[in-house]
Amino acid sequence: MDFDDKFLDLDFSKQPEFIFGAKEPKGLGRFSAYEDAVPVLSDADIDAAIEAMDAAGGGADRLVTRIYDQDGEGSCVANACSQSNEIVQGLQFGKDAVVHLSAMSLYKRIASGPNSGADVSDGLDAMIAGGVLPLDNPENRAKFGDKVMANIGWRNRYPDGWEAVAKNYRVVEAHVVRSVEGLMTALCNQHPVVVGRQGHSICYVRPFGSGRNRKVYYANSWSLNWGQALGDFKSGFGVDSQSTVRDASSWAFAVRSVTVPRKAA
Amino acid sequence: MKKLLSNALLVIALLSLAVNHGWIGGGGIFPSPSGKHFVILHESEQDTPALTAEFTAIRTGDNAKFFKGKGYALEILDDDPQDQDGNPVPLVAKLNAEGVIPPSIFSLDTSDGVLSKAPLPAGVPAIMDFVKQHGG
Numbered sequence: 001m002d003f004d005d006k007f008l009d010l011d012f013s014k015q016p017e018f019i020f021g022a023k024e025p026k027g028l029g030r031f032s033a034y035e036d037a038v039p040v041l042s043d044a045d046i047d048a049a050i051e052a053m054d055a056a057g058g059g060a061d062r063l064v065t066r067i068y069d070q071d072g073e074g075s076c077v078a079n080a081c082s083q084s085n086e087i088v089q090g091l092q093f094g095k096d097a098v099v100h101l102s103a104m105s106l107y108k109r110i111a112s113g114p115n116s117g118a119d120v121s122d123g124l125d126a127m128i129a130g131g132v133l134p135l136d137n138p139e140n141r142a143k144f145g146d147k148v149m150a151n152i153g154w155r156n157r158y159p160d161g162w163e164a165v166a167k168n169y170r171v172v173e174a175h176v177v178r179s180v181e182g183l184m185t186a187l188c189n190q191h192p193v194v195v196g197r198q199g200h201s202i203c204y205v206r207p208f209g210s211g212r213n214r215k216v217y218y219a220n221s222w223s224l225n226w227g228q229a230l231g232d233f234k235s236g237f238g239v240d241s242q243s244t245v246r247d248a249s250s251w252a253f254a255v256r257s258v259t260v261p262r263k264a265a
Numbered sequence: 266m267k268k269l270l271s272n273a274l275l276v277i278a279l280l281s282l283a284v285n286h287g288w289i290g291g292g293g294i295f296p297s298p299s300g301k302h303f304v305i306l307h308e309s310e311q312d313t314p315a316l317t318a319e320f321t322a323i324r325t326g327d328n329a330k331f332f333k334g335k336g337y338a339l340e341i342l343d344d345d346p347q348d349q350d351g352n353p354v355p356l357v358a359k360l361n362a363e364g365v366i367p368p369s370i371f372s373l374d375t376s377d378g379v380l381s382k383a384p385l386p387a388g389v390p391a392i393m394d395f396v397k398q399h400g401g
Binding site: 037038041045048049052053056057058059060062063090091092093094095096131167168170172173188189190191256257259260261262 | 309310311312313314315317318320321322324325326329332333338339340341342343346347348349350354355356357
């Protein structure tokens with residue numbers, strides 16, 4: 001796989017786009033472990049899965065329908081969480097049916113200020129408990145009226161009755177990831193993995209390479225003006241090598257399913 | 266003539282309202298398909314790289330274009346999903362009761378009646394064959 005080494009193993013804190021956003025998670029231990037729920041693949045199985053993924057033209061990266069832009073606010077955790085939610089929506093309902101989400105509607109519930117940052121485990125908790133409001137765009141306005149919110153803007157207020165709409169976009173099944181092997185297994189199973197490292201949070205979408213040279217592509221939230229091409233996008237993605245993945249895997253969770261909204265009988 | 270025009274405008278307005286609110290067309294808050302549609306059930310704890318690669322292949326490229334072109338909705342759901350209130354999804358409970366062990370595939374009519382059911386065929390071409398065969 002070709003990748004742009006300009007975006008390999010970035011020290012986020014030294015990037016001009018960086019703003020502190022991911023606090024050390026205190027509560028990931030309360031979630032069940034991916035490794036306990038899903039059979040962990042052997043090294044050889046991971047290599048085989050990656051080879052097949054390359055031959056197929058990609059993995060969960062092909063389900064990405066949007067590159068987020070946190071626009072200088074410390075909301076990376078909420079952006080990465082919302083990205084994982086949208087990827088699983090894409091799998092369950094189809095890419096055309098994905099409802100793009102407002103990361104700010106999640107961030108406001110897990111942070112204390114525009115640049116306070118947030119804990120990855122709180123992001124997962126809030127996605128499970130209350131969900132995420134749809135993004136304020138013309139498509140969502142047509143569907144949800146004023147029950148939408150912009151992706152940025154700490155001072156934005158929740159619309160009245162927002163909870164009834166946000167709960168349609170909850171995460172249902174997710175697990176903390178405890179090891180690199182578990183993380184690679186999740187990505188081979190095309191379950192997106194939200195991680196935090198160096199004060200920033202990103203969404204891992206696809207492994208590539210083999211053995212010690214394995215790497216992972218992630219969707220960042222620094223707009224389309226940043227990053228390399230992948231999937232349907234000409235930019236927006238970065239790359240972590242396995243040693244960096246190892247650091248990130250201590251602040252990580254994988255998402256398996258999201259809510260299936262239905263009209264009441 | 267004026268009355269005809271006014272009636273036509275009323276119909277267009279009502280249709281637009283219905284589409285925008287997801288009452289028709291499968292959109293809106295509730296992505297419940299409104300026409301003939303397909304459901305694949307799987308237990309995501311038992312997902313394998315090969316199975317999920319098939320799902321992604323169905324969701325992208327020419328396969329996705331096929332579904333869109335035919336107007337077929339497809340949902341790929343965990344076999345024990347939750348609705349927005351944390352309750353089981355009645356359609357999935359009904360499909361589980363059909364006795365086909367997941368991964369499985371169902372074609373459904375406009376009222377969610379089961380038209381056909383099968384264990385999920387092996388490989389994307391076989392899955393698409395099922396869809397083409399049972400899509401009408």
